[in-house]
Amino acid sequence: MLHYQPNKQLGETSATALARPDNGGPKLHVLLAQTQAENAGAQEISRLLGAGLTARGYRVTNLFFFRKSDSFDEPPDTLYCAQSRPGNPVTLLQMLRTLGRHIRATRPDAVLTFQHFGNVIGGGVTRLVSRAPVVANQVSSAMSMSWPVRTADIVMGSLGFFDCITLNSKDMQREYSRYPAAYRSRMVHVPHGFDDKALTLSKEAARQRFNLPPDCVLLGCAARLHPHKRLDLAIRLLPDQPSWRLALAGQGADEARLRQLANDLNVSDRLHWLGEIPPSRMADFLACLDVFVFPTQAETFGLAAVEAANAGVPSVVTDLPVLREVLSYEGRPTALFVDASDHAKLSAAVSTLLTDKHLSDELRQNAKGLRLRYSVDAMVDEYVRILEQVI
Numbered sequence: 001m002l003h004y005q006p007n008k009q010l011g012e013t014s015a016t017a018l019a020r021p022d023n024g025g026p027k028l029h030v031l032l033a034q035t036q037a038e039n040a041g042a043q044e045i046s047r048l049l050g051a052g053l054t055a056r057g058y059r060v061t062n063l064f065f066f067r068k069s070d071s072f073d074e075p076p077d078t079l080y081c082a083q084s085r086p087g088n089p090v091t092l093l094q095m096l097r098t099l100g101r102h103i104r105a106t107r108p109d110a111v112l113t114f115q116h117f118g119n120v121i122g123g124g125v126t127r128l129v130s131r132a133p134v135v136a137n138q139v140s141s142a143m144s145m146s147w148p149v150r151t152a153d154i155v156m157g158s159l160g161f162f163d164c165i166t167l168n169s170k171d172m173q174r175e176y177s178r179y180p181a182a183y184r185s186r187m188v189h190v191p192h193g194f195d196d197k198a199l200t201l202s203k204e205a206a207r208q209r210f211n212l213p214p215d216c217v218l219l220g221c222a223a224r225l226h227p228h229k230r231l232d233l234a235i236r237l238l239p240d241q242p243s244w245r246l247a248l249a250g251q252g253a254d255e256a257r258l259r260q261l262a263n264d265l266n267v268s269d270r271l272h273w274l275g276e277i278p279p280s281r282m283a284d285f286l287a288c289l290d291v292f293v294f295p296t297q298a299e300t301f302g303l304a305a306v307e308a309a310n311a312g313v314p315s316v317v318t319d320l321p322v323l324r325e326v327l328s329y330e331g332r333p334t335a336l337f338v339d340a341s342d343h344a345k346l347s348a349a350v351s352t353l354l355t356d357k358h359l360s361d362e363l364r365q366n367a368k369g370l371r372l373r374y375s376v377d378a379m380v381d382e383y384v385r386i387l388e389q390v391i
Contacts (some may be wrong), residue, residue, distance in 0.1 A: 055380075056380065064080050190383065
């Protein structure tokens with residue numbers, strides 16, 4: 001089995017020459033497999049990667065275990081294994097059988113898996129039905145995995161189910177530094193690239209598109225409605241500040257709890273639920289905001305926060321090592337970092353960005369370098385090098 005060696009100088013060996021899609025032969029086929037179809041960070045990365053590989057001459061198929069969101073902006077050549085999340089062992093078995101049939105039928109030259117269930121299930125089924133190499137994209141922190149899934153990931157990564165394991169931040173490399181040596185030998189750091197969500201609408205026009213009040217202080221966040229995102233901390237900002245409103249873009253299982261919290265705090269009339277927004281409309285959503293609030297407790301990259309800072313929206317984010325890493329350019333911060341679990345500090349940080357124009361302008365200026373640091377082309381080129389080695 002050939003493993004990716006990030007420090008090895010790539011040469012024009014027969015293996016890499018065969019792997020080049022522009023060598024006059026048939027296009028190499030790459031299958032991008034992940035858990036659920038929704039407009040979230042991992043799906044945005046696979047969309048950008050798929051488009052980049054297609055532009056470089058690869059044939060790309062996208063495979064999702066099930067569809068989670070009706071509004072999912074699906075890429076070309078997309079397959080599903082189930083219409084919804086399996087709710088019992090019978091439907092789970094049916095989904096796994098369909099997954100195996102899709103992999104056999106598409107006959108990929110390589111399979112790229114995303115998210116922890118995508119890696120464990122996708123990588124395992126691929127090994128059963130195909131000889132294609134597997135590149136696992138590890139975009140889940142250990143905190144977000146249950147112990148059975150984490151154990152399966154460690155065992156599979158150590159035994160060679162994955163030919164390469166990509167990590168999207170140096171902080172994540174540190175988190176995984178306790179894993180077995182056999183697992184770590186397959187790891188390589190590939191920073192995410194992101195689509196530039198430059199603001200093209202005025203704040204007034206953008207708010208009109210989302211039916212938001214034109215004259216108010218509007219905070220906002222784009223995130224899955226999941227307990228790890230700690231959006232309850234953003235909602236708790238509203239009772240003390242009657243002039244503030246909050247817009248949430250996303251969907252997820254935590255919505256009912258968050259709605260109940262807003263009712264209990266008597267702020268439901270100032271909380272705007274926009275649902276899931278496709279990538280093509282994210283720039284318009286960001287243009288609505290006065291401050292982007294990101295109180296998450298666990299991230300491996302924080303794509304939504306990077307996109308917001310790059311778009312020029314003053315941002316307050318949880319003071320996590322990974323967010324300090326990715327939300328900086330040449331050592332300069334592009335967001336305000338705060339202990340989001342401290343209500344007074346979070347509220348004060350938002351107030352500071354609303355009133356301190358000099359600070360907001362400084363953060364905007366620093367953030368202009370993010371698009372250079374996280375280039376989509378650089379990300380795709382790194383995956384091309386990985387594919388050349390593992391195919």
